[in-house]
Amino acid sequence: MALQLGFDWRSELTRARMLRAGVDPALVTLLWRPEDPDHEIPTAPNLGQLGNLDSDMLEWLAAAIPDALVATGASNAWTLSSTRTASGKPLLANDPHLRFSNPNLWYLARLEAPGWLRVGATVPGVPLTILGHNGSLAWGMTATQGDTQDLFIETLSPDDPEQYLTPDGPKRFALRREKIITASGSETLVARSSRHGPVISDVLPRARAARETGTVLSLASPGLAPDDRTADALYALNAAPTVAKAITALDRFDAPQQNVMLADQAGHIAMVTAGKVPIRRGGDGFLPGDGASGRGDWTGFAPRSALPMITDPPGGALVQANNRVHPRDPALTLGRRFDAPYRAKRIVERLKAGRVTLDRMTDIQMDAVSGIAGDLGSQLVHLLGITPEGLPERRARDLIKNWDGEMHRDRPEPLILASWVKKLGNRLLADDLGREFATFQPRATALLYILKSEPRWCDDGLTGLVEDCASIARSTLSEALTSLAERYGANIEDWRWGDAHQARFAHPIFSKLPLIGRLFITTTESDGGNDTVNRGAYSSDIEGSIFDHVHGSGFRGAYDLANLERSIFAVPLGQSGNIFAAYYGGDPSGWSNGGHRRIGTKPQSRENILTLTPLNAN
Helix, strand or coil: CHHHHCCHHHHHHHHHHHHHCCCCHHHHHHHCCCCCCCCCCCCCCCHHHHCCCCHHHHHHHHHHCCHHHCCCCEEEEEEECHHHECCCCCEEEEEEEEECCCCCCCEEEEEEECCEEEEEEECCCCCCCCEEECCCEEEEEEECCCCCCEEEEEEEECCEEEEEEECCEEEECEEEEEEEEECCEEEEEEEEECCCCEEHHHCCHHHHHHHHHCEEEEEECHHHCCCCCHHHHHHHHHHCCCHHHHHHHHHHCCCCCEEEEEEECCCCEEEEEECCCEEECCCCCCCCEECCCCCCCEEEECCHHHCCEEECCCCCEEEECCCCCCCCCCCCCCCCCCCCCHHHHHHHHHCCCCCECHHHHHHHHCCCECHHHHHHHHHHHHHHCCCCCCHHHHHHHHHHHCCCCECCCCCCHHHHHHHHHHHHHHHHHHHHHHHHHHHCCCCHHHHHHHHHHCHHHHCCCCCCCCCCHHHHHHHHHHHHHHHHHHHHCCCHHHCCHHHHCEEEEECCCHHHCCCCHHHHEEEEECCCCCCCCCCCEEEECCCCCCEEEEEEECCEEEEECCCHHHCEEECCCCCCCCCCCCCCCCCHHHHHCCCCEECCCCCCCCCCCCCCCCCCCC
């Protein structure tokens, strides 16, 4: 999870591929520009630091990254003090967003022993409650999305390819041998590490052959360090009775970097950004560093006292939705880009009226209004002008113009805009990114910025004509409507976002089996989009007419510190990964409609009780 949620190392790889392929550095900077408008726009990257990095090795390495490590980290979390709630005690809500899977990543559990209680969500293999409450304290998490991982270009010694260059001269790679048992015997793999971390470009034989080019790539990550104490921090957090004790526990939290939301029964609330943040000798980690010169080396980690932390704010509310957080030390830089504040602003807006109840907390978790859809839709309608050609185009314009941005499954507007933006991204960037475009999905905020502030990128260099943003907007709308009409019929009013946007839970292996694979895929219509509080992040087909919902809230929790037994939870699938078990399927349609459950003090039945008895018990 640390490698998945700390995803900047994969972004470094993508940026390096683009630059080595000849993409304009100004465009690369634009595509990763800070999402918050008040943040300074960085200068274009320096290609010189990529040295003689082999382009083929970059392609092979990118293709070798498994789906489980594809960047998908996002979440919502917010908490209110007693001055803002109907119960007179704090409320806390949290819904982490990760790539959907089958079985579901999160499992609900209530663990009790004399004087000991943990209720909430855990994951297989982790003997701790990751999100939940302990009877007196509730906690939730969001991914900070700070830049805490770096790739390093290691230059092989010309005299000995088993050594690499450092500022202090050649150094030999550390070797670790892993024996893998197979059906036909065994195979021994040799893993190499540099002073920065494991050599990840050794992952494929053809990537290992790239050693002949003289460079390899290593990965530096706090989560790979032998002194990682995150498990200790989670153990202490599970037992912390107060916000103050929880903050102390989080001093040991190393990776992945998380914003931890806290609330206790004494009425205190807090948000702490936990995790190690590297201090670099030079640069900000935007591109792989030069290991030979040491200019991008880590010199240590920021002191915990410099990291973001807010306790008992005067306004009585803390909201976090992957938007930028601010260190207590203004000199500390956490990274260039965080999520745009659309979700955070929407949550704040929904919390304004009156004292908040637990029901409103869960209602906000299901909010499907998209701020970026409203901004992007308004800009595209403006570019169309008053009289777009064709009746379908005029009808689509009117729908988008009068739409409130709610990505509801029964509405046609989300489908029209999503398909339009898909076509728009193709026309704006395919010519400039070349073959790199096939594996890159630009953010809607980048497209909006181009339309409003960088119109030079609207010209499609593949057509032989000179286009402006208005002509691209008109032509891509027509293309989108044609594609949608072929799939959903000619009547725009009959189109439904839910017909194209369905949460998809597929077993990573069994779903690919012939004939029976469909038994391991569960789908349900859902609301939301890439930037809604009710996260409905999607991947689209080539034509832009199907938008599988692949990333969202696999767990929702809401806690009332006035009575934590009233806490409510939701997961989309069942508690069992066995397709033949009664608890396999769960209630995905109920989950997509905002359904939830309580985890009571007593089990509903005793037919599945497992009792653990110590060996020395009488």
